[in-house]
Amino acid sequence: xxxxxxTGSSAGEPTDARGRVAELHAIxxxxxxxxxxxxxxxxxxxxKLTSRERIELLLDTGSFNEVExxxxxxxxxxxxxxxxxxxxxxxxxxxxxxxxxVFVYAHDFRIFGGALGEAxxxxxxxxxxxxxxxxAPLVSLNDGAGARIQEGVSALAGYGGIFQRNTRASxxxxxxxxxxxxxxxxxxxxxxxxxxxxxxRETSQMFITGPDVVKAVTGEEITQNGLGGAxxxxxxxGVAHFAYDDEETCIAEVRYLLSMLPQNxxxxxPVTHSEDEADRRxxxxxxxxxxxxxxxxxxxxxxxxxxxxxxxxxxxxxxxxNIICALAxxxxxxxxxxxxxxxxxxxxxxxxxxxxxxxxxxxxxxFNIPIVTLLDVPGFLxxxxxxxxxxxxxxxxxxYAYCNATVPRISLILRKAYGGAYIVMDSQSIGAxxxxxxxxxxxxxxxxxGAANVIFRRQIADAEDPEAMRVRMVKEYKxxxxxxxxxxxxxxxxxxxxxxxxxxxxxxxxxxxxxxxxDLPSRKHGNPPQ
Numbered sequence: 001x002x003x004x005x006x007t008g009s010s011a012g013e014p015t016d017a018r019g020r021v022a023e024l025h026a027i028x029x030x031x032x033x034x035x036x037x038x039x040x041x042x043x044x045x046x047x048k049l050t051s052r053e054r055i056e057l058l059l060d061t062g063s064f065n066e067v068e069x070x071x072x073x074x075x076x077x078x079x080x081x082x083x084x085x086x087x088x089x090x091x092x093x094x095x096x097x098x099x100x101x102v103f104v105y106a107h108d109f110r111i112f113g114g115a116l117g118e119a120x121x122x123x124x125x126x127x128x129x130x131x132x133x134x135x136a137p138l139v140s141l142n143d144g145a146g147a148r149i150q151e152g153v154s155a156l157a158g159y160g161g162i163f164q165r166n167t168r169a170s171x172x173x174x175x176x177x178x179x180x181x182x183x184x185x186x187x188x189x190x191x192x193x194x195x196x197x198x199x200x201r202e203t204s205q206m207f208i209t210g211p212d213v214v215k216a217v218t219g220e221e222i223t224q225n226g227l228g229g230a231x232x233x234x235x236x237x238g239v240a241h242f243a244y245d246d247e248e249t250c251i252a253e254v255r256y257l258l259s260m261l262p263q264n265x266x267x268x269x270p271v272t273h274s275e276d277e278a279d280r281r282x283x284x285x286x287x288x289x290x291x292x293x294x295x296x297x298x299x300x301x302x303x304x305x306x307x308x309x310x311x312x313x314x315x316x317x318x319x320x321x322n323i324i325c326a327l328a329x330x331x332x333x334x335x336x337x338x339x340x341x342x343x344x345x346x347x348x349x350x351x352x353x354x355x356x357x358x359x360x361x362x363x364x365x366x367f368n369i370p371i372v373t374l375l376d377v378p379g380f381l382x383x384x385x386x387x388x389x390x391x392x393x394x395x396x397x398x399x400y401a402y403c404n405a406t407v408p409r410i411s412l413i414l415r416k417a418y419g420g421a422y423i424v425m426d427s428q429s430i431g432a433x434x435x436x437x438x439x440x441x442x443x444x445x446x447x448x449x450g451a452a453n454v455i456f457r458r459q460i461a462d463a464e465d466p467e468a469m470r471v472r473m474v475k476e477y478k479x480x481x482x483x484x485x486x487x488x489x490x491x492x493x494x495x496x497x498x499x500x501x502x503x504x505x506x507x508x509x510x511x512x513x514x515x516x517x518x519d520l521p522s523r524k525h526g527n528p529p530q
Contacts, residue, residue, distance in 0.1 A: 031069050031086035039110035048181060048203055049247050051091045051106035054141050057251040058104060059095035066093040067127060073119040078150040085111050088119045089144075092127040094136070097258045100270075103131035106141035109181055114144030116187070117151040121158025128165040135264035137174040139254060142191065142204075143181030159186050166193035171366035174261045178254055179204035179230075179240070180247055192239065195363055196257060196315075199230035199240045200250050206233060206240075238319040238352065257313060260327045260334050261367060268368050269334035276308040278331045278507045285499040289376075291440045293416045296342045299324055299374065302414070303337060306330070306503050312337070315360055320352035321345075325360035327369070331507045333514075336364035339374035340425070342415075349421045350381035351394040358397035365405035370510055373411040373426040379419045396529040399424045403431060404526060408513035410506060413437040413493070419445055428492055433516065434509050435492070438499050443487045449474055 014020050034040060034050065043050055049057070055064055069091075072084040089111035094103045105127050107114035116124075131138040147155035169175055170193065177191035179199040183206045191197045191206065199206070207228030214220050214227065226232065233240035244250040262269045282305040289297055303326060304310035312328035321344040326337045338357050340347030364371050380391060402409070402424070410433060411426045422443060428435040437443070453460070456473040463469035487493040497505050 027070065027086070034108065035085055035110050043110055046203065047246075048109070048143070050110065051108040051141065051143070054178075054180065054247065054251060055091060055093075055095070055104060055106055057248060058139060058141070058254060059097060059102065060099065063095035064093055064104075065095060066091065067130070068092060068123050071119055071123055073117050073151075075117060075119075075148075075151050075154075080150050083112075087111065088117065088123065089114055090116075090120045090123050092123045094127075094130070094134075097255050100258075100263060101134065101136040102139060102258060103127055103134070103136055104139045104141065107144040107181070109143045109145075112145075112148060114181065115146060115148040116144060116155055116158050117148035118154040118158060120148070121155070121161060124158075125161045125165060128162070128169065131173055132165070132169050135173060135266065137176065137258060137261065137263065138169065139176045139178060139258075140190070140194070141178050141180055142183050142187075144187065145182060146185050146187050156186070159190070162190050163193060166190055170195075171265055171362075173264045174258070174367065176254060176257065178250065179206060180250075182224075184208070184210055184228075196242070197233070197240045198242045198244070198250050198254060199233060200247055201225075201230045201243060201245050203247075205229055234316075235318045238316060238356065241316050243318070253313075257327075260313060260329075265366055265368065271334075272329065272332045274308045274329065274332040276331075279504045281500045282306065282503055283500045285502065289414055289438075289440065289499070291415075293378075293442060296346065298343050299339045299341045299347075299376070302374065303328065303339060306506065307335075307337075308332065316356050320350075320356040322347055322350065323353040323357050325357060330372075330503070330510060333510060334369055335510065336360060336369045336371045337374065338371060338425070340377045342376055345381065346378055347376050348378055348381040349395060349398070349424065350386055351389050351391050354391070354394045354398045354424075358401040361398070361401040361405055365401070365407050368407060370408040370410070370513065371405065371426070372506060372510075373409070373432070375411060375413045375417045375422065375425050376415040377417055377421040377425055379421045393529045395420070395424060399430065400526070400528045402426045404520070404528075405431075406516075406518040406520065408433055408510060408516050410434045410436070410509055410513075412502065412506075413441040413443060414499075415440050416442045417444075418442075428494075433513055434494050436502075436505060437484065437487065437493045437496050438502075439484045439496055440499075441484050441487070441493075441496070443492070 014023050040050055070086050071088050072086060073088050087108060089108045090105055091108060092105040094101060096102065105124050128138060175194035176196045177194045181204055185208060188206045188208060205224045205228045211222050211224055211227055214222060230240060230243035234243035242253060260269060285305055288301055303312055307328035307330060312326045315325045322341050324339040324341050328335055328337055338360065361371060380395060409426055423429060426432045460466050460470045484496060488496050
C-alpha cells in the first residue's frame with residue numbers, strides 16, 4: 001500500500017521541479033547504461049559493439065536524437081512482468097551523416113537478446129514512418145534473436161508491420177541493413193527488402209532455417225557461418241552487397257555509401273568539388289584494353305582511369321564477378337557504372353550477372369543516379385544449366401530494368417558486343433541517350449568465325465581447301481559487317497571516340513543530360529519478369 005504525505009505524493013518521491021528533473025536524469029542514465037556491466041562485457045567478448053557504440057560510429061558526433069528511450073513492454077507471463085527494461089531492446093532515433101539527416105534503429109542484444117516484441121516493433125514502425133515522412137535514409141543495425149517467443153503472435157505481427165513499411169519505402173528513401181549479429185527466420189526478409197545489405201564476418205549470420213533444422217530435415221551438418229555467414233552471402237547467394245572483417249570498417253563504409261546517395265527519390269545525389277580535371281586524357285587506356293577480343297583484361301582498371309581520382313565503390317564485388325556494378329563520381333557528379341568484366345567468364349551475361357545488374361540499374365533509376373554502361377560482352381552464357389535455370393526470364397530482368405529507366409543513360413562499346421547481350425546492355429535501340437564506341441569495337445550478331453561458318457557453310461564445304469575458304473570468308477565478313485564504323489554509319493552509335501578522351505566525353509555528355517526529363521506511361525506499376 002502506497003503511503004502518501006501531506007502533499008499527496010508518495011513517500012520518497014520528489015515534490016518540486018528540481019527533484020523531478022533529477023529523477024529524469026537518473027532514469028535516462030539507467031536507460032543509457034543498459035541492463036548491466038556484465039551484459040556489456042559479454043557483448044564485447046563476442047567481438048561485438050553495443051547498440052549505442054554502433055550508433056556513435058555511424059552518426060556525426062553529438063547528432064543523435066533518441067526517440068522513445070523510456071518505452072517499456074506491457075506483456076505479462078513467463079516472467080516478463082518482472083523484466084521491463086527501458087528501450088525494450090531497440091534504440092531508435094535520428095542524427096546526421098556528413099551533416100545530412102539519417103534515421104536509425106539498432107537492436108540491443110543485451111536486452112532479451114535483441115528479440116522483437118510488440119513494443120519493440122512499434123518503436124521500429126514509428127522511426128520508419130518518420131524516415132518516410134521526412135524523406136531521409138533509414139539504416140538498421142541488426143543484432144537480434146528473432147521474434148520474442150514469450151509474446152507469441154504479437155511479435156510476428158510486428159515483423160509484418162516492418163515488411164510493409166520496407167516495401168512502402170522502397171524507391172522512396174535509401175534503406176540500408178547492417179547485419180552485426182544473428183538474423184534468422186522471417187526476420188531475414190526485412191534486410192532482403194532493403195537496398196543494401198552489409199555483413200561482418202564471423203559475427204553476423206542470416207538464414208531462414210538454422211543448422212539444427214537443416215540437419216533434422218535433410219541430414220546435412222553445417223555451421224552457422226557455413227550456412228549463412230558473411231562470405232556465403234557475399235559470394236554465393238548474393239544476399240549481401242558488402243562483407244567486412246570488423247564492425248568499425250563496416251560502419252565507416254556505410255557512411256561512405258550514404259555520401260553517394262540522395263536523401264530521397266525527389267533529390268539528386270550530393271555533388272562534390274573534384275580536383276581531378278574534367279578534360280584529363282587517359283592515354284594509358286590505349287594499351288590497357290587489347291584489340292584482340294580473345295585476350296582478357298581487368299575492367300576495374302578502365303573504371304579507375306575514367307572516374308574522379310580513381311575512386312569508386314563496387315556493389316556485390318564478390319558475387320557474379322563477370323559483371324561490375326559500382327558507384328563513382330565524374331566531375332563531382334555521382335554515376336552508376338555497369339560494366340562487363342572480361343577477366344571473369346570472358347564477361348558473358350549469365351543468370352546471376354543479369355540479376356545483379358538489373359537490381360543495380362533499378363536502384364540507380366529510383367534515386368536519380370545517371371547510368372554509364374561499359375560494354376565488352378561476347379553474349380549470354382550457353383549451357384543446359386543456364387537454359388533450365390531460366391536465363392531467358394533472368395536476362396529479361398536486365399532488359400526490363402534498362403528499358404524502364406528514365407535517368408540519363410550513356411553506353412560505351414570498348415571492344416566486342418555480340419548478339420542479344422549487346423541489345424540488353426543498354427543499346428541505343430532500347431533507349432540509351434547516347435552511345436559511343438572505341439575504334440576497337442566489334443558490334444555484330446555473333447563473332448566473325450561463327451557467322452562465317454553459318455552464312456558460308458556450303459561454300460566452305462564445297463571448297464577444295466575448306467580451311468582456306470573459311471579464313472577468307474571470315475575476313476570478308478569482318479570487312480563488310482564488323483568494321484569499327486559500321487554501326488556509326490547506320491546511326492546506331494553516336495560517335496567513335498579516342499579512348500584517351502573518354503572521361504571528357506562522358507562528363508560533357510552527362511552535363512548535357514542533367515536536365516533530362518522522361519515520363520513513363522500512366523500505370524499502377526509494371527509487371528517485370530521474375
